[in-house]
Amino acid sequence: MEKRGLGEMDTVPPPQPPCSHVKLLKTNRELLVTHIRNTQCLVDNLLENDYFSAEDAEIVGACPTQPDKVRKILDLVQSKGEEVSEFLLHVLQRLADAFVDLGPWLLEVGFSPSPLIQSKTVVNTDPVSLYIQKLRHQLGRDSKFILCYSQKEEVLLEEVYTDTIMELVGFSNESLGSLDSPARLLDPAAGVLNEQGETIFVSGDAGVGKSMLLQRLQGLWAAGRLDPRLKFSFHFRCRTFSCFGPGAALSLQDLLFKHCCYPERDPEEVFAFLLRFPQAALFTFDGLDELHSDFDLSRAPDASSSPWEPAHPLVLLANLLSGALLRGATKLLTARTGVEIPRQLLRKKVQLRGFSRGHLRAYAGKMFPEPAARDRLLDQLEASPNLCSLCAVPLFCWIIFRCFRHFHRGACDGGGGGGAPTELPDCTVTLTDVFLLATEAHLNRTQPTSLVQRNTRSQTEALRAGRATLGALGRLARGGMERDLFVFSPEEVQACALPEADLQLGFLRAVPEPGLGEDGQSYEFFHTTLQAFFTALSLVVDARAGTRALLRFFQEWAPPEDAVVTAAACPPHLFPFPCLGARRPAGHDPFKNKDHFQFTNLFLCGLLSKAKQKLLSHLVPAAALRRKRRALWAHLCASLRAHLRSLPRTRSGGFSQVQAMPTFIWMLRCIYETQSEKVGRLAAKGICANYLKLTYCNACSADCSALAFVLHHFRKRLALDLDNNNLNDYGVRELQPCFSCLTVVRLSVNQVTDSGVKVLYEELTKYKILTYLGLYNNQITDVGAGYVARIVEECPGLTHLKLGKNQITSEGGKCVALAVKNSKSILEIGMWGNQIGDEGAQAFAEALRNHPSLVNLSLAANGISTGGGKSLAQALHWNTSLRIFWLTQNALDDEVADSMAEMLKVNQTLKHLWLIQNQITAKGVARLADALEKNTGIMEICLNGNFFKPEEVRGFEDLHIHLQSP
Structure with missing residues (x-):
């Protein structure tokens, strides 16, 4: 028991x-x-x-x-x-x-x-966690300090970084709104153009801050201040992919680990985690335009997209951007304005616009904590619009601010300032001036400082003392430019006789040996623009560089389809190389980016300007300078004339119209850089058309300075079409010198706001010769519409006004309508895509009543409903001038159709009436059809996309009514 x-x-x-x-x-x-x-x-x-x-x-x-x-x-x-x-x-x-x-x-x-x-x-x-920690540490270290010209000091990125204008854009670069921080770039809901696309494409002009933006993102990721789901971050410079030979082959694992950061433990396990969770990875690829290769993303060669199978690094790049590898990873790609990638790769598209005035003041506050120095700098920028426009580009702003700070400190404490004045020049400042200023400042940093006596050597003395250094840097830059080489080995640097001490001046910086990923060191210029400057300087000061060498890079000015300069326009004794648009030799690389050549030409023009003759006469004999300058000026003017004459032209509306190419913009930039009124006059004489079309040329606001520099010498009346560029309000202001000769001004799709329209009002009403004003698809509100109305009132010859797709409501619509009512010359008004509503429509009805000249009016997509539509129909009882009337995409119903029918019984002069995509039913169509029995003038009434079925209106097609059901 x-x-x-x-x-x-x-x-x-x-x-x-x-x-x-x-x-x-x-x-x-x-x-x-x-x-x-x-x-x-x-x-x-x-x-x-x-x-x-x-x-x-x-x-x-x-x-x-x-x-x-x-x-x-x-x-x-x-x-x-x-x-x-x-x-x-x-x-x-x-x-x-x-x-x-x-x-x-x-x-x-x-x-x-x-x-x-x-x-x-x-x-x-855990190997994955350890690798993430190592990545954060490495990127945090690499992104902590700003890459500055002087390697003697390190500047914390956090202390000087200032956001720039970041704008989401559509496939056609139309604005979709702005982003207020770098982290918003990665917002999965903002600005998505293609859900299947993998790449966030960030573009902007040279120096606008694309690399700095990526550096900021890397720092935020390393500090854990980005989306916590992003556990990996890999950064590549696209130019690295150009350094691999044709036979190179890497696996994706080797590309990531050997060229970014190698895992300390179990790389296979880390890579397997990455393949399993690609959405945890952030990739940044900086500078697609620096990919000096004929590789085309839209025609990538067929190759395995296996993550384990080796392929050429360019193929890996294409497969990553397309999502064939690591689909779902976040990928950012940057490139200069004008570079495009296939639409199927795009997830979203962002354009960097540089510093606004607010950003500039914020940046000045970081660079100059002392209020007195900051206020003096900002006052000088306000007094020098050209210098201020350069500061819209962060790179040039940084150069100008650093030089100013250097000179300011030299004036205050007597040391390190060199002999430069304590104020920036008040005259027109060109890019050449800025880079000469930067060169002088950094050459002067080698001078010993003194507490009792300031170094007072002049700019001329600084350049003369640094002649050997400038020569060595010039030889290195020029040799690389001639071979499309931008990264230099220690042996190549040594071969140019550049002393070790000069490597610390800040013009060059050390970079890892491309393609190795180890400790090998090479060198590159801080920016390709700086390499272009030293290339131009070498061509100017090298006594052995004759005319032939001087004009070498001008043969890269135009694509093969541009016009050929004839022998008569391009004398062989001056221009032994193929001139603008000459046929390329076999094997010419059509994908090669040419901006570095263009900047070399630009700096050549600046260095050979008359203003620089005295400065450079200590480096090169005056006779050689004069000879080179004459050859360059002759080439510029002959090229401009030949370029314009050889382009196809059309005659329309009394104009001889020519469609210029982006090459023309570069020519204007070079002519502006000369700052020679004589060259400007000669260039103006070479413009052999009176309608200059510069659409889709990637022109920016600074280019308007160059355009005005030439066109203000044009003595005849001119039509200027600058639609679809990137001009903004500053560009409008820079065009002021040439408004006196402009009869046609087209600035559609250019980010123009009310401020820019105010400038147009102030200038165009001075001369009163305007006949055509195009401001379609900008950012104009009712305030700007008021200025436009005053232009209509005060320019008696204005016949065409395009104001569609802006932000104009009923108030602005009423202003424009009143001005149209009082105009005796207006023929065409385009107001499509605003929101003037019924109030605005009623104002236009008053304008239409008995109007003597208006022929074409578009009020499409303006939120007009029954009341506004009936007012317009009633006004047309008394109008005999209107021939075309667009009311597409409104909210017009059968009541409006009934009013239009009554109007058509009276109005025999209207030819085309568009009522597409409204709310008209078969009943309204029948009323319109009945009215046509008493109308002999109408040619068509378009009713596609309204509320009826085909069988309900069968038989009306013979009555000039175009029908299609929704």
Whole structure:
């Protein structure tokens, strides 16, 4: 009985804790064996907290396979009881990246560790986590300091970084709104153009801050201030991909690890995690325009997109951008304005616009904490519009501010300032002036400082003293430019006789050897624009560089389809190379970016200007300067004339119209850089057309300065079409000198706001010769509409006004309508895509009544409903001038159709009436059809997209009514 009783007592289970962690491990054993891949991390933590002995660790390590190791760990942990089992679960929960598959299960079972277990140390030896930590450390270090010209000081990026204008744009570069911070670039909901696209494409002019933006993003990621789901970040410079030979082949793993950051442990496990969770990766590719290769993303060669199979790095780049590799990863690609990528790759598109005035003031506040110095700088910028326009480009702004700060400090403390004046020049400042200023400042940094006497050597003395350095830098830059080489080996630097000390001036910076990813050092100029400057300087000061060498890079000015300069226009004794648009030699690379050549030409013009003759006469004989200048001026003017004469032209509306190319913009930039009124006059004489069309030329606001520099010498009346560029309000202001000769001004799709329209009003009403004003698709509100109305009132010859797709409401509409009512010359008004509503429509109705000249009116997509539509119809009873009337995409119903029908019984002069996409039914169509029996003048009524079925209106097509159901 006793034994039976003891036996019975033995079968009673001992008391269990409320939640048995041992039992949890037992019942979910297969789940854990399946999903635990990182056993070493568990063993490390169990050893760290003395839950495992060295012998336990050896037992686990002796297991042949990973599942066997997991089973052995579970056996040992369960045998040690509840505390150890709870700690194991705690490690699985804490190290979420290491045990990512178990997160949902831990949430499901509601695991919550006790205070005792929470106090235990958890060490993260997971290879993926360690790699993420290493990546954050490396990118944090690399992005911490700004890359500045002078390598003698390091400037914290955080202290000087200022956001620029970042604008979301559509496929056709139409504005979709602005972004207020770099992190918003990665917002999955903002500005998506193509859900299937993989690449966020960021474009902008040279120096606008594309690289700085990526550096800022890298710093934010490293600091954990971006989306926490982004666990990896890989940064590439596109020019690196040009350094691989045709036969090079890499696997994706080698590209990521050997050229970015190598894992300290288990690279295969890290790579497997990345392949499994590509959405956790952020890729940045900087400078597609620096990819000096004939590789075309739209025609990528067929190649394996396997992440393990080696391929050429360019193929890997294309496969990453397209999503063939690591689909779902976030990919940012930057390039200069004008470079495009295939639409199927685009996820969203962003344009950097540089500094606004507010950004400029914020940047000045960071660069100049002292209020007196900051206010003086801003006053000087206000007094020098050309200098201020350069400051819209962050790179040039940085150069100008650094030089100014250098000179200001020199004036204040007597040291390090060189001999430059304490104020920036008040005259027109060109890019050449800025780079000469930067060169002088950094050459003067080598001078010893003194507390009692300031270094007072002049700019001429600084350049003369640095002649050897400038010569060596020029030889290096020019040799690279001739070979499309932008990264130089130590041997190439040494061959140019550049001393080691001069490497510290800041013109060059050390970079890792391309294609190796090890510790090998090469050198590159801080920016390709700087290399172009030194190339031009070498061509000017090198006595051995004759006319032939001087004009070498001008043969790169135009694409093959541009016009050929004839021998008569391009004398062989001056121009031995093929001139503008001459046929290229076989094998010419059509994909090669040419901006570096264009900037070389630009700096040549600036350095050979008359204003620089005295400065450079100490570096090169005056006779050689004059000879080179004459050859360059002759080439510029002949090229401009030949370029315009050889372009196809059409005659329309009394104009001889020519469509110029982006090459023409570069010519104007070069002519402006000369700052020679004589050259400007000669160039103006070469414009042999009176309608200059510069649409889609990627012209920016600074180009308007160059355009005005030439056109203000044009003595005849001129039509100027600048639609679809990037001019903005500053560009409008820069055009002021040439408004006196402009009869046609087209500035559609150019980000013009009310401020720019005010300038147009002030200038165009001075001369009153305007006949055509195009401001379609800008950012004009009712305020700007008021200025436009005054232009209509005060320019008696204005016949055409295009004001569609702006932000004009009823108030602005009423202003424009009143001006139209009082105009005796207006023929055509385009107001499509605004929101003037019924009030605006009623104002236009008053304008239409008895109007003597208006022929074509578009009020499409303006929110007009029954009241406005009926007012317009009634006004047309008394109008005999209107021939075409567009009311497409409004909210017009059968009542309006009835009013239009009554109007058509009276009005016999209207020819085309467009009522597409309204709310008219078959009843309204029938009323219009009845009215046509009494109308002999109407040619068509378009009713496509209204509320009727085809069978309801069958038979009306013969009555000039175009019908199509929705």
